[in-house]
Amino acid sequence: MTAWDGPLAGHTTLPVVGQAPAERADAARNRRALLAAAHVLMVQCGVQALSMDRVAAEAGVGVGTVYRRFGDRAGLAYALLDEEERDFQEAFLCGPPPLGPGAPAAARIRAFLHTYLDRLESEAELHALAETRSPTARHGSGAYRTARTHLVTLLTQAGAGADGAYLADALLALVSAGLFLHQRRELGYTADRVKAGLDRLLAGVLPEAVGARDHGDS
Amino acid sequence: MTAWDGPLAGHTTLPVVGQAPAERADAARNRRALLAAAHVLMVQCGVQALSMDRVAAEAGVGVGTVYRRFGDRAGLAYALLDEEERDFQEAFLCGPPPLGPGAPAAARIRAFLHTYLDRLESEAELHALAETRSPTARHGSGAYRTARTHLVTLLTQAGAGADGAYLADALLALVSAGLFLHQRRELGYTADRVKAGLDRLLAGVLPEAVGARDHGDS
DNA sequence: ACTCTAATCGGAGTCAATTCCGTTTACAAG
DNA sequence: CTTGTAAACGGAATTGACTCCGATTAGAGT
Numbered sequence: 001m002t003a004w005d006g007p008l009a010g011h012t013t014l015p016v017v018g019q020a021p022a023e024r025a026d027a028a029r030n031r032r033a034l035l036a037a038a039h040v041l042m043v044q045c046g047v048q049a050l051s052m053d054r055v056a057a058e059a060g061v062g063v064g065t066v067y068r069r070f071g072d073r074a075g076l077a078y079a080l081l082d083e084e085e086r087d088f089q090e091a092f093l094c095g096p097p098p099l100g101p102g103a104p105a106a107a108r109i110r111a112f113l114h115t116y117l118d119r120l121e122s123e124a125e126l127h128a129l130a131e132t133r134s135p136t137a138r139h140g141s142g143a144y145r146t147a148r149t150h151l152v153t154l155l156t157q158a159g160a161g162a163d164g165a166y167l168a169d170a171l172l173a174l175v176s177a178g179l180f181l182h183q184r185r186e187l188g189y190t191a192d193r194v195k196a197g198l199d200r201l202l203a204g205v206l207p208e209a210v211g212a213r214d215h216g217d218s
Numbered sequence: 219m220t221a222w223d224g225p226l227a228g229h230t231t232l233p234v235v236g237q238a239p240a241e242r243a244d245a246a247r248n249r250r251a252l253l254a255a256a257h258v259l260m261v262q263c264g265v266q267a268l269s270m271d272r273v274a275a276e277a278g279v280g281v282g283t284v285y286r287r288f289g290d291r292a293g294l295a296y297a298l299l300d301e302e303e304r305d306f307q308e309a310f311l312c313g314p315p316p317l318g319p320g321a322p323a324a325a326r327i328r329a330f331l332h333t334y335l336d337r338l339e340s341e342a343e344l345h346a347l348a349e350t351r352s353p354t355a356r357h358g359s360g361a362y363r364t365a366r367t368h369l370v371t372l373l374t375q376a377g378a379g380a381d382g383a384y385l386a387d388a389l390l391a392l393v394s395a396g397l398f399l400h401q402r403r404e405l406g407y408t409a410d411r412v413k414a415g416l417d418r419l420l421a422g423v424l425p426e427a428v429g430a431r432d433h434g435d436s
Numbered sequence: 437a438c439t440c441t442a443a444t445c446g447g448a449g450t451c452a453a454t455t456c457c458g459t460t461t462a463c464a465a466g
Numbered sequence: 467c468t469t470g471t472a473a474a475c476g477g478a479a480t481t482g483a484c485t486c487c488g489a490t491t492a493g494a495g496t
Contacts, residue, residue, distance in 0.1 A: 167418070
């Protein structure tokens with residue numbers, strides 16, 4: 001009902017105090033085998049072909065094992081996105097500006113959202129799958145909470161005024177995989193058009209100017 | 219892959235030219251029986267208990283019949299919301315201001331979104347179910363397209379400037395059932411806080427003031 | 437009333453997610 | 467090396483969405 005909290009679930013979340021019980025050797029092996037199998041399946045047959053049975057068979061383990069490792073289908077999707085997710089987190093937490101510290105908060109917010117869209121660009125299907133757990137699923141994931149916290153901080157710094165918490169969720173709603181796919185595939189928007197629309201909204205919310213230089217697009 | 223287009227699928231959509239082949243008597247009877255059964259099940263056991271098999275059994279028909287009528291689970295959810303949806307459409311298309319014609323476009327947009335939230339308030343679970351078809355499902359439904367078109371019109375009238383189309387989807391993303399449930403249940407926001415946040419964003423996007431009187435809240 | 441045809445039915449069948457639980461195994465302690 | 471136990475395993479069983487298709491039947495035409 002909430003985010004998967006099984007073995008090594010914390011990967012994508014900020015490090016916690018007490019260290020986890022340490023993964024057993026066979027478990028680690030199976031995790032690797034499963035992720036590899038899933039990745040191959042995805043590349044060869046598309047995200048849609050990522051069925052738990054299929055992945056298990058391909059990796060040569062029982063289905064039960066897939067569930068113990070990843071909790072459910074969405075959990076598997078999150079795991080497949082984990083490496084990229086960690087790079088992203090590192091980038092906005094301590095990478096170079098404008099995504100990381102050093103740039104004005106408003107610019108960082110913009111960079112954050114644009115980068116988020118870039119990530120959707122390359123793995124939209126997988127992100128969509130990850131958001132599929134339940135209607136509210138997305139909001140419970142570690143990745144979401146981290147992003148949300150980050151935005152709340154930046155919004156406060158940027159002087160967005162009242163209810164930064166609301167605003168953070170609102171901004172993240174604008175970069176959901178579902179909406180993104182709708183815009184890019186059904187409506188045929190270009191990536192730049194989506195970013196421009198986002199900037200427009202941002203400009204209405206943040207006091208300082210949001211235009212000007214960024215991290216390489218639009 | 220797209221919205222269900224079976225018998226009487228157009229209910230919730232704007233009226234079309236050629237009239238549908240007219241529903242057969244037995245089909246109509248079963249539709250009523252199914253909706254009644256579904257409603258009872260929902261009231262007694264919650265939305266989660268709305269399984270196609272269960273509804274079919276309760277109504278005394280075969281599962282195949284449920285699928286012919288509603289296409290899929292989400293379609294059944296839409297059907298259950300249909301009456302309310304039609305009232306809503308009538309209200310914003312030709313009802314009294316500020317929702318209907320007569321009020322300034324900006325005020326109508328605000329009223330539209332607030333009313334949308336009020337609807338979520340009473341049937342969030344069902345709306346969430348209806349949005350569950352697939353990640354992009356929501357955006358393909360007749361109800362969504364109608365709302366979207368309406369917003370685009372109003373945004374243009376309100377002088378929202380560039381890319382009203384983007385803005386329409388963005389605003390609708392802020393009133394998705396998933397986000398709403400997250401805000402109300404997980405974060406514990408009050409309905410007014412959600413509306414206030416929305417107003418805040420609206421104020422940044424629409425030229426004219428958005429404050430002042432409305433249709434009875436906040 | 438009879439016939440024809442398309443719309444409807446029903447429910448067994450298929451497919452994939454998720455759960456359960458008895459069995460096996462890694463590995464830390466003795 | 468032996469043992470004890472928590473963790474991991476596998477895969478049958480369950481569940482529910484959705485598909486298929488042969489059997490029925492409403493209702494227009496005659």
